[in-house]
Amino acid sequence: MKIRNIIITLISAITLLISTSTISFAKVVGDKIILGAAVSLTGKYSSNGVHTQNGYNLAVERINSMGGVKVGGKTYKFDIIYYDDESNSGRAAQLAERLIQQDGVKYMLGPYSSGLTKAMAPVTEKYEVPMVEANGASRSLFTKGYKYLFAVLAPANLYLDVAIDLAVEKNGGKPVTIAMAFEQDAFSQDVRLGIVEAAKRTGSKIIIDDKLPKELNDMAATLSKVKATNPDVLVVSGHTKGALTAIRQISEMKVDVKMLAMTHCDAAKLSKQHGKASEYALCASQWHKSLSYKDKFFGGGMKYDADFTKAFGYAPPYQAAESSAALLVYKDAFERAQSFDTKKVRDALAATDMQTFYGNIKFAEGGQNVSKPMVLFQVSCNDDGSKCENKVVAPTKWASAELVHPIPSWSKR
Amino acid sequence: MDLLIFQAPILMVQASMDGILLGILFALIAYGMALQWGVMNIINIAQGELVIMGGYIAYFMYLSGIHPAFGVIVSPIIMYCVGWGMYKLVINKVVDKDLFTSILATFGISILAQQLMNFAFGADVVVAQSNFGTTMLFNNSVTLPNAKIFSGAVCVISAIILVIYMKKSKLGRAIRATAQNARAAKILGVDTEKVYAATFGINAALCGIAGACIAITFTLHPYTGLPYTVRSFMIVIIAGLGNLPAVAISGMGLGVFEEWSDYLLGTEFRIAAVFSLLVIILVYRRFKLARKREYLK
Numbered sequence: 198m199k200i201r202n203i204i205i206t207l208i209s210a211i212t213l214l215i216s217t218s219t220i221s222f223a224k225v226v227g228d229k230i231i232l233g234a235a236v237s238l239t240g241k242y243s244s245n246g247v248h249t250q251n252g253y254n255l256a257v258e259r260i261n262s263m264g265g266v267k268v269g270g271k272t273y274k275f276d277i278i279y280y281d282d283e284s285n286s287g288r289a290a291q292l293a294e295r296l297i298q299q300d301g302v303k304y305m306l307g308p309y310s311s312g313l314t315k316a317m318a319p320v321t322e323k324y325e326v327p328m329v330e331a332n333g334a335s336r337s338l339f340t341k342g343y344k345y346l347f348a349v350l351a352p353a354n355l356y357l358d359v360a361i362d363l364a365v366e367k368n369g370g371k372p373v374t375i376a377m378a379f380e381q382d383a384f385s386q387d388v389r390l391g392i393v394e395a396a397k398r399t400g401s402k403i404i405i406d407d408k409l410p411k412e413l414n415d416m417a418a419t420l421s422k423v424k425a426t427n428p429d430v431l432v433v434s435g436h437t438k439g440a441l442t443a444i445r446q447i448s449e450m451k452v453d454v455k456m457l458a459m460t461h462c463d464a465a466k467l468s469k470q471h472g473k474a475s476e477y478a479l480c481a482s483q484w485h486k487s488l489s490y491k492d493k494f495f496g497g498g499m500k501y502d503a504d505f506t507k508a509f510g511y512a513p514p515y516q517a518a519e520s521s522a523a524l525l526v527y528k529d530a531f532e533r534a535q536s537f538d539t540k541k542v543r544d545a546l547a548a549t550d551m552q553t554f555y556g557n558i559k560f561a562e563g564g565q566n567v568s569k570p571m572v573l574f575q576v577s578c579n580d581d582g583s584k585c586e587n588k589v590v591a592p593t594k595w596a597s598a599e600l601v602h603p604i605p606s607w608s609k610r
Numbered sequence: 611m612d613l614l615i616f617q618a619p620i621l622m623v624q625a626s627m628d629g630i631l632l633g634i635l636f637a638l639i640a641y642g643m644a645l646q647w648g649v650m651n652i653i654n655i656a657q658g659e660l661v662i663m664g665g666y667i668a669y670f671m672y673l674s675g676i677h678p679a680f681g682v683i684v685s686p687i688i689m690y691c692v693g694w695g696m697y698k699l700v701i702n703k704v705v706d707k708d709l710f711t712s713i714l715a716t717f718g719i720s721i722l723a724q725q726l727m728n729f730a731f732g733a734d735v736v737v738a739q740s741n742f743g744t745t746m747l748f749n750n751s752v753t754l755p756n757a758k759i760f761s762g763a764v765c766v767i768s769a770i771i772l773v774i775y776m777k778k779s780k781l782g783r784a785i786r787a788t789a790q791n792a793r794a795a796k797i798l799g800v801d802t803e804k805v806y807a808a809t810f811g812i813n814a815a816l817c818g819i820a821g822a823c824i825a826i827t828f829t830l831h832p833y834t835g836l837p838y839t840v841r842s843f844m845i846v847i848i849a850g851l852g853n854l855p856a857v858a859i860s861g862m863g864l865g866v867f868e869e870w871s872d873y874l875l876g877t878e879f880r881i882a883a884v885f886s887l888l889v890i891i892l893v894y895r896r897f898k899l900a901r902k903r904e905y906l907k
Contacts, residue, residue, distance in 0.1 A: 239725070241833045243733040381878065408878035412837045414828045417628040418872035418880075421621045424751070436734040441829050445737060449744050449755035470737055 225304035225537050229276045230266060232527070234301030235317065240284025240517035241427050242309050245464060245516050249309045249332055251509050252520025253277055259494050259504075260524060266531045272440035273531075275524065282308055284424050286316035289567070293320040302326070303539050306523055309516070311335030311384045318346050327543045329526050331519040334483075335383045336390070339563030346564040347523045347546050349555065351571050354391030356481040357432055359573055360458035361395035363479075363591050364430045367456075367602045373429035376454075378419045378443070380435035388434045388460060388481075403430055409435050414442045420452050430456045437465035442528050448474035448607075455603035457570060462576065462587070463514045473582025479575050479605040484515040484555050488572065494525060495554040522555035620751045625869040631758040633865025635820055635827075637858045638765040639838055640845035642816035648851035649789040649809045650705050656717040657842055658835025659723035659816050664689050664821025665830045666731055668887075669738045672825070678738035681822030682764045685816035693814025697807045705806055720835065727832035734879070740826040760825030768819050772812070773854055785809055844888050 224231055234253060237246030248283045254277075260266065261274045278300055282289040296302040297320070305321050307314050307330020314333025318341070321328040327345045334353040338346065364373045375396055378386040389406075396403050404426050416433075423431055431454040433443040441462045442600050447457070448471070462468075462480035486498040495501040501521070505513035526549055531537075534545035550559045558570035570592055577598065578585040588598035641653035643657050654660075667688055702720060704712045740889035742756035757765045787795040796802050820838075823907025824830065845864060864884065871883035 220616070241728070241733055241831075243728060245733075253831065296667050312698065378877065407876055410881050412834070412881075414834065415628075415632065418625055419877055421624050421628075421873055425621050438829055438831060438834070441737050445829070446755075449757070450753040451744060451746070451750070465735060470739075472739070491722050 211403075211409075214563050225273065227275050227582055228530065229272070230273045230304070231300075232275060232277045232300055232304050232306050233280075233293075233296035233300060234277055234306040235280045235282040235289050235296065235308050235313075237278075237284040237309050237313070238281040240282075242284040242313075245332070245514075246282075246284070246309045246374040248514055248516040249520045250279065251505070252331070252513070252517035253306060253524060255505055255508055255517075256373075256494070256521035256524035259475075259521075260528050262495060266528050268531055268537065275527070277306065278302060282562055284310075284313075286313050289313040290316040290320055291451070293317040297324045297326055299323070303537070304542065305525065306527075307331055307333055307348075311338065311387075312382075314338060315383070318343055321345055325539060325543075327539060327546055329361035329523045329546065330579075331523040332516060336387045336565075337383060339561070339565040343564055345543055347526070348565050349526060349558055349569075350483050350519050350566060351569055354394065354566045355571050356388045356391060356460055357434070357458050357571075358395035358472060359393040359571060359591055360432065360456065360479055360481070361392060361399060361401060361430065362455050363573070363600065364602075365399045365401065368429065368442050372400040372402065374426075374605060375401055375403045375430045375432060376423050376426065376428040377403060377432045378405070378409055378416060378435070379433075380409045380411060380439055382436075385434040385436070385439075385460075390527070392432055409439060416446055417441055417450065420446055423452055424450070425456065428454060430454065430458060432458045434460040436459050440465040440467055441470060444471045444475045444478065449498075451607040453604070453606045457604065458573075462574075464516065468576045468578070468585030468587065472585060473610075474579045475576045475585065476578045476582070476610075477575060477601055479573050479590070479600075480587065482572050482574055482587075483569075484514050484518045485556075485572050485574055485587065486513075487589055488556070488595050490552055490554050490556050492525060492551075492553045495521070497554055500591055501554050518555050522553045522558065525553045525555075526551070526558055561598075577601070619872070620748055622870075623748070623754045625873040626866050627752065627754055628758075629866030629869035630862050630863070630871065631754075632639060633763045633862035634762045634858070635823055636838070636841045636865060637861025638769060640822045640842035640849070640861055641769060641854060641857050642813035643842045644846045644849070644851050644853075644857055645785075645816075646813040647846060648810050649785055650701070650806055651709065652701065652705065652712040652716065653709065653843070655713060655839060656720035656723055656835075657813075657817060658838035658840075659720050659727070660689060660693070660817035660835075661838045662727065662823065662830060662832065662835045663692065663723065664814075664818030665786055665825040666727065666821070667818065668825040669736055669830055670821035672738035677740070678822065678826050679740055679742075679760065681738075681825060682768075682819050685818035685822040686768075687818075689817040689818030689821075690811040693817075694807050694811040696814070697810040701810055702803065702806065707878065720839075721900045724832050726834065731832060733832065735829050735831045737829050738825040742826075748889070755827065757826045761827050764819060764823060768816065769854065769858070781805070781808055844884075847888070848891055862880040 208394040236250045237243050257275045265272045265274045280292045283577040305328035309332045312334040314330050322343050329347045331349050334350050336352045336354050379389040405422050440459050458479045460481050467475045486502040488498050491497050493589050534541040558566050559568040561567040573591040574587040575590045577588050589595050661743050664685040667685040668678045672678035704715045740757045745754045784800045784805050788802050845861050849860040872880040
């Protein structure tokens with residue numbers, strides 16, 4: 198009796214599973230291609246979540262108004278279903294499930310942050326739904342063998358290794374000493390790995406390797422050590438809080454280093470919040486408006502900057518630019534695939550090789566974009582510090598200003 | 611790493627000074643917590659959120675062109691009202707319930723406060739600039755940001771004022787009486803309801819002062835209140851309730867210990883070291899108490 202009950206339950210469970218998983222919803226309704234996205238509209242990532250959403254929306258509007266997507270001789274328009282993932286990775290995974298299962302979405306856009314992308318990727322992979330993401334740079338996303346994940350941005354380990362090369366170059370090709378302080382989270386630790394590799398490659402020595410706790414906003418002790426050991430390069434990465442804390446305490450403690458390399462300067466509005474204290478900081482960025490990449494939808498970076506500012510009332514951080522680029526990639530892939538079959542779209546995505554205003558896009562085996570280098574900009578201020586600008590200094594091809602090196606000491610500033 | 615002590619002994623002075631200034635700030639927050647814990651027997655999980663709220667008041671003053679240092683005057687006034695309102699809305703319903711209920715209630719307040727602040731002020735990390743400059747000591751090898759010295763001084767002064775107020779004023783005496791025995795105080799004509807509301811308000815005001823100091827010395831974000839709750843909780847546990855000198859000493863001791871372990875062991879061990887210390891102190895105290903009990907038998 199018991200065994201029979203178990204068998205019946207099992208069979209009904211399996212039938213239920215099969216029936217739900219084979220239900221096919223319309224992923225293209227009328228002349229609309231429906232994309233799904235979970236972005237952080239509330240919670241701790243909400244400001245960057247909104248940049249992501251604005252980036253997506255601007256691109257959708259632009260592509261639709263410029264003729265939409267042409268598949269099989271018919272014109273389609275993009276439409277996005279949004280959900281708020283509350284900056285919570287558990288919620289993001291649920292919403293990915295919901296978008297695919299209930300809303301029948303067959304093409305996904307990424308959320309904000311590596312952590313949330315990591316939570317969603319296994320779900321999209323399970324249902325074999327392509328996801329083009331623009332805000333998850335952690336290297337671990339690209340080493341899992343995901344077939345349906347594509348990232349338009351450069352992976353995190355490439356964020357700051359250029360800075361080490363630059364420091365070595367300025368040191369007459371001789372190895373340098375490096376002090377590093379990284380937050381203990383997936384993204385920052387990936388940036389750290391990049392630095393470790395660069396140090397190995399150039400024979401440079403890492404003399405301080407501190408891991409900052411997530412909850413803390415005090416790095417006085419690390420900076421004391423920096424003062425005691427006097428390294429050539431100081432590298433700091435700890436999201437916006439890390440960037441703001443570092444600049445505040447470096448300027449207060451008058452720590453002199455030849456080069457200060459950081460991430461998240463843009464997102465932290467570093468030069469606006471700290472003014473002249475942030476001058477000479479070298480920042481990694483996925484995109485800068487002065488880069489000369491071009492496409493027919495947004496023109497170039499300057500035009501994108503102007504259009505975005507007009508639409509949303511603030512200058513686009515790179516988080517918005519890369520999000521817009523994700524839509525351009527989708528449009529290109531659909532038109533090359535000439536089909537709405539997810540497998541064909543996936544193959545078309547994998548074969549992407551294009552230029553957008555944001556940069557060249559070509560995906561490696563793991564899904565990361567390998568043809569767009571990171572840029573480094575340096576904060577440069579006028580004499581009274583009332584106006585600060587970010588000027589691209591590396592790679593040399595895109596540089597609009599000369600790198601100031603070494604950083605003048607605090608006693609002379 | 612352990613050679614650092616001998617390589618640059620002067621930097622141990624730096625770490626100690628940083629620790630003391632940090633500890634004073636924690637001690638003020640902890641004193642507020644000890645006060646309302648002692649009087650109302652409530653552990654306020656939302657303590658850190660009150661601090662951050664106070665910080666945002668100073669930040670908005672800074673945005674509107676007023677020097678954020680004035681936040682240490684404005685912020686406690688506003689925060690007193692916030693604390694008072696919070697008491698009237700929620701806390702007075704849980705004040706005579708068991709500890710678990712009040713912890714849950716204040717935990718709820720803390721989540722609500724985080725989300726509301728996030729909604730109202732945005733999720734960006736912000737700082738207020740005091741432009742106070744830096745004091746250099748020992749041939750420029752020890753640097754003390756004047757903003758930190760200012761916050762330390764403000765915290766000490768507010769603690770002294772509070773102690774005098776608690777000793778001399780009528781409300782202060784009523785608060786102390788209620789802390790000793792709420793029922794007896796009530797029989798003798800103390801309006802305990804009012805005392806509770808005032809205590810919660812004073813606690814919030816202290817958090818407001820600390821928050822304004824944090825706005826000019828560290829960074830503000832709606833979700834960064836928890837470390838302040840945890841630190842003040844630890845200090846109160848170590849120092850006991852209603853003992854201001856002990857709170858001040860354990861606050862500063864904790865600050866110095868944090869900076870030293872960060873400096874000598876590496877930043878990744880900072881929090882671990884602090885919590886190991888807490889465990890050791892708790893075990894030691896339990897051991898000591900157990901011995902005492904045996905003796906009493």
